[in-house]
Amino acid sequence: MNRLVCSVCCGAACMLLLAGCSGWQSALDPKGPAAGELAWLIWFFTALCTVVWLLVMAVLILPLARRPAPVGDPLVLDAAAERGKMRIVVAALAATALILVGLTLLSYFANRTLAAIGSDAALTIRVTGHQWWWEVRYENDQPNRILTTANEIHIPAGEPVRLVVTSTDVIHSFWVPNLSGKLDLIPGHENVLDLKADKPGVYRGQCAEFCGAQHANMSTFIIAEPRPVFDAWLKDQLRPAAAPVSTEAQTGHDLFLKRPCVMCHKIGGTIAGGTVAPDLTHIASRRTLAAGTLAMSRGNLAAWIADPQGIKPGAHMPVVGLNGDELNAIVAYLEGLK
Amino acid sequence: MNRGLPCVLSAMLVLAACQREERDTRPQSALGSGDQPAAVTALEPGGQRPASSNNKAGVFEANAFHLSEGKRLFNWFNCSGCHANGGGGMGPALMDQKWLYGSSIESIHATIRDGRPNGMPSFRDKIPDDQIWELAAFVRALSGNAPKSAAPSRDDDMMPHPSENRLPDAATLGKSP
Numbered sequence: 001m002n003r004l005v006c007s008v009c010c011g012a013a014c015m016l017l018l019a020g021c022s023g024w025q026s027a028l029d030p031k032g033p034a035a036g037e038l039a040w041l042i043w044f045f046t047a048l049c050t051v052v053w054l055l056v057m058a059v060l061i062l063p064l065a066r067r068p069a070p071v072g073d074p075l076v077l078d079a080a081a082e083r084g085k086m087r088i089v090v091a092a093l094a095a096t097a098l099i100l101v102g103l104t105l106l107s108y109f110a111n112r113t114l115a116a117i118g119s120d121a122a123l124t125i126r127v128t129g130h131q132w133w134w135e136v137r138y139e140n141d142q143p144n145r146i147l148t149t150a151n152e153i154h155i156p157a158g159e160p161v162r163l164v165v166t167s168t169d170v171i172h173s174f175w176v177p178n179l180s181g182k183l184d185l186i187p188g189h190e191n192v193l194d195l196k197a198d199k200p201g202v203y204r205g206q207c208a209e210f211c212g213a214q215h216a217n218m219s220t221f222i223i224a225e226p227r228p229v230f231d232a233w234l235k236d237q238l239r240p241a242a243a244p245v246s247t248e249a250q251t252g253h254d255l256f257l258k259r260p261c262v263m264c265h266k267i268g269g270t271i272a273g274g275t276v277a278p279d280l281t282h283i284a285s286r287r288t289l290a291a292g293t294l295a296m297s298r299g300n301l302a303a304w305i306a307d308p309q310g311i312k313p314g315a316h317m318p319v320v321g322l323n324g325d326e327l328n329a330i331v332a333y334l335e336g337l338k
Numbered sequence: 339m340n341r342g343l344p345c346v347l348s349a350m351l352v353l354a355a356c357q358r359e360e361r362d363t364r365p366q367s368a369l370g371s372g373d374q375p376a377a378v379t380a381l382e383p384g385g386q387r388p389a390s391s392n393n394k395a396g397v398f399e400a401n402a403f404h405l406s407e408g409k410r411l412f413n414w415f416n417c418s419g420c421h422a423n424g425g426g427g428m429g430p431a432l433m434d435q436k437w438l439y440g441s442s443i444e445s446i447h448a449t450i451r452d453g454r455p456n457g458m459p460s461f462r463d464k465i466p467d468d469q470i471w472e473l474a475a476f477v478r479a480l481s482g483n484a485p486k487s488a489a490p491s492r493d494d495d496m497m498p499h500p501s502e503n504r505l506p507d508a509a510t511l512g513k514s515p
Contacts, residue, residue: 262464263415263464309364310364313364320466321466321467
């Protein structure tokens, strides 16, 4: 019985571990040159170290299995045998030094490759970490072409992109394992992360540095698209917010500007200009709410506004205290912000 | 037994330090703001009315979490635009011992919620009631009116004055030593 429970537990643990290797948010399933370089390095290090470990274990176990030599006078040394043993020790030492230097060189050249990825990046995106969401700003020389959005980073597939990352409160870490290694977001300091997605796709990322109560609910998505699709998306996002189409949405628009929403959030084209919370100009075009906590839908929008502290306790979105009609109207308005 | 008892007692003492206070992120029900009246003046015709029983003041006044949230909101809502980190500018200073409308948390809450003549805007409906209480509690901390054990102990950015728990106590403020 005990053995059965044990084997079931072991099996479950193995399956859990193996599940980590599947493609969704896995460093072992590279989709870009940076992640590819790192995955190759991981596999090579693991394979080489496994071989070394097996050899060392074999050498340790071998003497245990052998019949012990008869003990003679411990003061009498056999010069030839001692010299032989010394040769083995020196050879092992040399092999160790060689392997370590070799691995160091490999890691050095891998780092050089990583550093060269973004040298000709045409697109610079500023990612600012907040408790607990990501502010994303597409830099441009023309101020009216600068785009600010949140939590979802669209990039053109097959082109290198430069991310300049920083934070406003505590240290966060940006990690999209399918595309690159992780990099810390440090308050008052800018780090640069270059990455490239080989093919179009959606790649999930997660804050990788404990940053407070809702660290687990701070995820991001990199959405790689073919260049024309990306250009169309960027052009679309630069438009001011869509005007409300129904009377309910119009009521929601007016309420949004009268109630606490307007203190923190921005909606382009209206007087709402807060920059301390996610930009809502095109919120309905995003896939998730509250940094990947909820899928985007009318119901989830309403739930989030009605009781953010029940869904993401500790988040800076307060309970605003709207009645049912007000809530419905505001949700109707936000739902139209495609 | 004799040796074990002091160990157990000191362990309990140490563990007691882990529980400082509850972080109530949702003190107000999701159903609406508890709009409670606060007296703007203490002057009353014909003797004093019984003091209004606003239990919110007690909940927010000496609570470290609410005080630090108030500090964050002071920055977020740009109170510094007029009050300049408490030093005063277009609006009155908040870190001295002068109070135009009273130093109680209820008065400050009323000031933020309803506004005051000559410039202070009304934030009614613009800031949820609980956040107004948090701001009011923090404004009191700026002039040493919050307990040192609860007042914010760090500045997240460069600030022109030490953190609130190291500012002068209200009792000694403005007096020469």
